[in-house]
Amino acid sequence: MSFHDLASRLQNIAPFHVMELGKMAAALEQQGNHIIHMGIGEPDFTAAPAVVAAATQAMADGKMQYTSATGLPALREAISAHYQRVYGFDIAPSRIIVTAGASAALLLACAALVEKGSEVLMPDPSYPCNRHFVAAFEGSAKLIESGPEHRFQLSAGMVQEHWSAATKGVLLASPSNPTGTSILPEELKKIVDVVRGKKGFTIVDEIYQGLSYEGAPFSALSLGEDVIVINSFSKYFNMTGWRLGWLVLPESLVPHVEKLAQNLFICASSIAQHAGVACFAPESIALYEERKAEFKRRRDYIVPQLERLGFKVPVMPDGAFYVYADCSALSDDADAFTIDMLNKAGVVLVPGLDFGPATARRYIRLSYATSMENLQEAVQRLEKYLAQRKAA
Known part of the structure; x- marks a missing residue:
């Protein structure tokens, strides 16, 4: 069954590109590739x-x-x-x-x-x-x-x-x-x-x-x-x-x-x-506060590393688990950059495309809601990827 007269409001709702990158990553994983996910904003911790x-x-x-x-x-x-x-x-x-x-x-x-x-x-x-x-x-x-x-x-x-x-x-x-x-x-x-x-x-x-x-x-x-x-x-x-x-x-x-x-x-x-x-419950709140401290530890690690790699973080994030980084020194097209990064480095970052036209091409979003080990591995992969990209 097909519907030819869909509601016009659908024209004002765009696809969520974060999810589209997730689909690409899943396809690569099915082929046996190891992917580090720093795209979707989901804590790696589970319920208390x-x-x-x-x-x-x-x-x-x-x-x-x-x-x-x-x-x-x-x-x-x-x-x-x-x-x-x-x-x-x-x-x-x-x-x-x-x-x-x-x-x-x-x-x-x-x-x-x-x-x-x-x-x-x-x-x-x-x-x-x-x-x-x-x-x-x-x-x-x-x-x-x-x-x-x-x-x-x-x-x-x-x-x-x-x-x-x-x-x-x-x-x-x-x-x-x-x-x-x-x-x-x-x-x-x-x-x-x-x-x-x-x-x-x-x-x-x-x-x-x-x-x-x-x-x-x-x-x-x-x-x-x-x-x-x-x-x-x-x-x-x-x-x-x-x-x-x-x-x-x-x-x-x-x-x-x-x-x-x-x-x-x-x-x-x-x-x-x-x-x-x-x-x-007090024991749950105590656990959440420990996890919050871990998120802050990850933030304090990843922001300097991104800047060392050539990204610019113009405002230190003071909450959540995201870094919004200017990648214009590395690429003039954040969307193509993140797709290439996924395919060649196995790292999922999100382009600014979803978040509004002002930063669509210049910015990427990184979620540090993943383990410190994954963050460290991602930095190593990105360093190698960017070196190869520069040499090409």
């Missing part, structure tokens, strides 16, 4: 033992029925307590909606706030799926070039300058994928003030907030109850395939988003939710 035990127990106890669309009360309360413990402020559990991953949280937020013709401001570079969530509801992402002088992030001045009659809000990420850089708290406050003055919405993706390596813990939720925050169990909590996240909303938005969640998802996985409660 207490989390796995909680999931096993939930299944043994038959706790596999639907939950409320807003999530298990125990999990919402645990998330609320986590905000108090880490950030020192109270977030009512009633403001928290548990979702099927951060992707579902972003989808629900956009479903509630974006309509046909809505314009949403985002930095260029930024995570590609964010602009596609907006496009799914017939809005448009207005990408604003945000270079290293701005930490690859929007500033309040940019928001003020680019706001138009069609603009409804901003969608930010701090720390960011692909850059690993955060918006400084004082600048984020200025952005929120500008948006608030224009009666728009501010959505902040904080899925990497737990993996911030510099300064005191900070969440945009401290800037007012009108700020909408997305978070996830995938990154800091190492639960990518469990598809569990959450959304913090103003109280007035909760019933509207709950209605959407009931219809679009019914609920997040009940087993994942029961397991998620165990993420906040």
